[in-house]
Amino acid sequence: MKPIYMIIMFSAVIILSSMNGIIAPGPNFHLNNTLDSLNDPSVNNTLISNLINDNLDACLVGLEYPDVGIFEYYTNFKDYVGTHNYNVPDEMLRIAKNDRERAFAYCYKIHLAQDSVSHNFFIPVTIKRTKLPNYIVHPIQELKIEGRYLDARSNHMMEKHAEFDYLVEAATGRDWSTEADKLNTIIGGGQFYSKAYNPDTGTNWGKIQNTFYSALTYFVPVTTEVNLYSLDKEEVKAVLRGETNDLDPSGELSLNSADQETQLLLYVGSFVIILIIFIVSFYFKIIGWRK
Numbered sequence: 001m002k003p004i005y006m007i008i009m010f011s012a013v014i015i016l017s018s019m020n021g022i023i024a025p026g027p028n029f030h031l032n033n034t035l036d037s038l039n040d041p042s043v044n045n046t047l048i049s050n051l052i053n054d055n056l057d058a059c060l061v062g063l064e065y066p067d068v069g070i071f072e073y074y075t076n077f078k079d080y081v082g083t084h085n086y087n088v089p090d091e092m093l094r095i096a097k098n099d100r101e102r103a104f105a106y107c108y109k110i111h112l113a114q115d116s117v118s119h120n121f122f123i124p125v126t127i128k129r130t131k132l133p134n135y136i137v138h139p140i141q142e143l144k145i146e147g148r149y150l151d152a153r154s155n156h157m158m159e160k161h162a163e164f165d166y167l168v169e170a171a172t173g174r175d176w177s178t179e180a181d182k183l184n185t186i187i188g189g190g191q192f193y194s195k196a197y198n199p200d201t202g203t204n205w206g207k208i209q210n211t212f213y214s215a216l217t218y219f220v221p222v223t224t225e226v227n228l229y230s231l232d233k234e235e236v237k238a239v240l241r242g243e244t245n246d247l248d249p250s251g252e253l254s255l256n257s258a259d260q261e262t263q264l265l266l267y268v269g270s271f272v273i274i275l276i277i278f279i280v281s282f283y284f285k286i287i288g289w290r291k
Contacts, residue, residue, distance in 0.1 A: 026146035027064050027154040027187050033229060034063055034110055037236035048106055049240045055103035061164055062089075062107035064157040064187070066115075066249075068168075068179040082172055084112060084249040091171040104164045106239065112249035113235035119251020122228045124258035145228065158184035 043049050052059045069083040089112065092105035161184055165177040235245060248254075 027067075027157050028146050028149040028151050029229075030063050030111055030114060031060065031151055031154045031157065032149040033114060033232050034059075034107065034236055037233045037240065040233070040237055043237045043240040046240050046242075048242060051099055052103050052106060052240075055100045057160060058100040058103040058164070059107035060153075060157045061160050062104035063111050064154075064183070065104075065108055065161065065164065065168060065176075065180065066111045068176045068183050071179055071182065082174065083168075083176070084115060086112060086244055086249065088112075088168070088171045092167050095170055096167070101164065101167055104167065109244065110236050110239050113239050113245060114232040116245055116247035116249045116251065117231045117235055118228060119249065120247050120254040121231070123251070124254045127255070127258040128261060155188050158187060 038044060038049055038053065066083045066088075086109065089105045089109035092108065093102060096102045096105055158180060161180040162177070165175070165180060168180075169175045169177070238245065
């Protein structure tokens with residue numbers, strides 16, 4: 001491979017790895033953490049917890065529905081604050097017509113509360129510790145967490161999404177039913193992490209990205225997973241008590257801040273490597289001329 005092609009390829013990896021991709025804990029984690037919280041004696045008889053337990057199937061849809069935006073913010077590198085902000089479940093609770101819709105909205109809010117801990121604390125800390133950008137660290141870290149809570153019930157969480165599509169559309173101003181149907185198909189096959197936001201391995205660039213991510217998984221340890229679970233459980237219990245934290249569920253500011261602290265190192269390293277490639281290339285070119 002000619003040096004110039006190596007430079008172009010390396011630069012492309014650096015540019016794409018710097019883009020913001022905001023990934024949430026997967027359906028298995030959300031499910032287990034929520035059911036565990038519902039059984040906690042301190043909240044298992046509140047008005048909201050009773051409402052959810054009486055309409056658990058509706059709750060489970062709401063618990064996963066916010067991630068319909070995953071196809072926008074990862075595949076197309078767009079933010080997903082449209083589905084990840086507390087205004088959405090608050091508006092759904094305001095217009096809900098029955099207890100099933102209220103259970104859906106409360107569990108939608110639970111999802112956001114769980115994400116708020118990951119996106120504002122857990123992932124930013126990992127970014128700073130590994131010196132790798134959010135786009136790379138985020139899916140790797142949360143995939144490893146998800147693998148510790150595998151539960152076959154999570155494959156069915158979105159099956160009844162059609163019942164609540166209109167409610168989400170009314171609250172967000174956009175029809176998400178197509179994305180909801182796609183997410184249902186993906187998690188129904190237990191493929192949330194292998195298809196929802198993995199690189200497209202049908203293309204050469206997708207294969208390069210996938211290989212790159214796979215290699216990096218060995219350098220991204222999960223050392224604070226228990227703390228994340230416990231903190232998320234506290235946030236779920238807060239929602240069941242009728243409380244809501246003031247954190248941004250998307251975590252944009254926290255993630256961007258952590259990224260900025262590591263980007264300088266990333267770009268300096270990139271520059272050094274590219275400079276070395278140029279020097280080596282120039283050196284061998286000079287030798288070739290002399291011969």
